Amino acid sequence: MNIISQTTKIYSGEGAMESLRDIKNSKVLVMSDGFLVKNKMINMVLDNLDKTNTVEIFDDIKPDPPLSVVSKAMAKMIQIDAEYLIGFGGGSAIDTAKGTIYFLKQAGKLKKDLEFIAIPTTSGTGSEVTNVAVVTDEQSSVKHALVSDEILPTVAILDPKTTESLPPAIVANTGMDVLTHSLEAYVAKGANDFSDALAEKSGELVVKYLLSAYKNADDKVAKEKMHMASNLAGNAFNIAGLGVNHSIAHQLGGVYHIAHGLANAILLCEVIDFNSEDSKTKEKYAEYSRKIGLAEKNDCDCDAIYKLKLFIRNIMEEMNLPKNISQCGNVDLSKWKLEKFIMTANTMKDRCLPGNPRDIKDKDILEILEKIY
Template identity: 50%
Template sequence: MKSVYIKTKIYSGENSLKRLEKFKNTDICVVCDQFLVKNGSVKGLLSFINDSNNVSVFDEVIPDPPLNVIGKGVALIKKNNPSIVIAYGGGSAIDTAKGIIYFAKQQNFIDKVNFIAIPTTSGTGSEVTSATVVTDTETKTKHIIFDDVMLPDEAILDANLTVSVPADITANTGIDVLTHAIEAYVAKDANVYSDALAEKAVELVIESLVQCYKQGNDIAARKKMHEASNLAGMAFNIAGLGINHSIAHQLGGRFHIPHGLANSILVNIVIDYNCEDHEILKKYAKLVYKTGMVEKAQSDEFAVEVLKTYIKTLTKIMNMPQNLKECGVDKNEFDNVKSIIAENALKDGCTQANRREITKFGMERLIQLVY
């Protein structure tokens, strides 16, 4: 027996931030980064929160959320004991808030908390998932944690918050959405519900990502990408991901490569690996047919080649590096740590969701191909 659990209540569209006006006479903690404080974005968010509330702001979020930063957030939660936690920002802000809630609950510092996620980028889908990725800065290793205690109670989707996202970040986060949908579609626990969500996410990416990259102020395209991110997040929260993410987590932790960019470098290599199993190849092909890239009359092999060509073309249109060398990774450093990367990727929680099994030797072979 399998269960499909979608907990998060979603507020989407114009004026969705008005949801925050409903809260009165309570303690609220906002988790964000300093950039959103300095550019006035947090001030805009706070304008929707009634003055009767007691609001604290934890603004120490940084990319690849490290455990020491999460620890500082846990200390603040213990001190203030908020009834509402708002994660405001990109994936790092939401992952940090999740980490804070997870460890605070483990230590019994908080009991019940209303967790609200407000993404300002269209990428991670973290606002509807029960996973977080944290970084051990000493070992330069990323760890993924899965627990429903981190699943947001509410998500507020306002595409206007994404209009100012720079083109390069739009590209990275957009490919992250696409990778989420593709991996969820062929993951071990995929089912009709996750498939439907993933198919629609890919369809929306095809319709809107390049436009978002070229014309960042196109609010209609931004709305589609925001929805695509959300749908892909739901898809992989049900189905899981795979080795694309397992390796990407380690490349990010080791070389500080943005997560979506790491995914983009890996995706076609992982597709090739998985397609050595013909049943998985057929599933990739089904996604291509369902999203209208190819007519069903074509062969499954042809459909998968079209998918790979689309991904490669998309990344080139958006001027994304195609390998680790183009990302500025030193070859000697890469050679020295590739075995460690493979070992850590094998332990990553996403690996067990990959439909085709892989050994450490197989991981090393794939990792070698990304340089």
């Protein structure tokens, strides 16, 4: 039996930010990173909030949200007794807001009627429509996935204006994250017709628009389409789950602070090869390649998968992304030889791993890590 729940109301397209004008006479906490506050981009939110509201900003957001930052955000929420929580920014801002809700709920200190609004300014995580948040334990350098329907945003706002000024490097990293979400959801154990349709459309948009969004800062259509691709992929994996690609990427981010989308991209081809040893999964990878326009209908499965991997390698090269971990610049080989065993152990505990279509063991993860170095 499949259960499909669409909890989040989505406002999309130009002018979507104006939906905030319905909030009046309320206490509002906006969580956003300091850069978006300094460059005044946060005014996209503030200018659309009615003057009758009491608005405060929490901008102590860090990448891969540390638990210490989530703790500070929780204190701020309790202090102002917020009725609306707005997460404005990339995945880190939205996940900090989600972590705040998750732990306050656990402590019994969350308003029952809290409205949670997620406004992504990058096109990658899909966090605005998922029940997952990733936070980091600074002491162990381990990323932990928090999974609960209680952290699903009430509202998601997809306004293309929020992505117009994204630097090319961010477009590249987040775009590869979209592709990974789409692809992993398509082959995940929980995949069904609903998630497949979402993943296929997301992948099709990535193929058509990611490179243009990267190369042409003024291509508003490409930026908007990638924003939608991110949302579709988020919906897909919220239904279907993810897999070992994300489980290993979480460790690479936690230990070496490699951008999440980049870590996913470096892993993709090796994970495809591993999972394709399972015949049914191989067929799904091939079908995905055909559906998103990379392979022809009459291509055999091996050729279709080859074209999928070729696209991944070529677009990474076009967007100047490192091909392996050693090119990332901050990974020492002597430390890698030791830390790969710790990362393997933590990968086996990761919340995304059960969704992988093929059973995986420690030795398999070690082999993948060795291949990507």
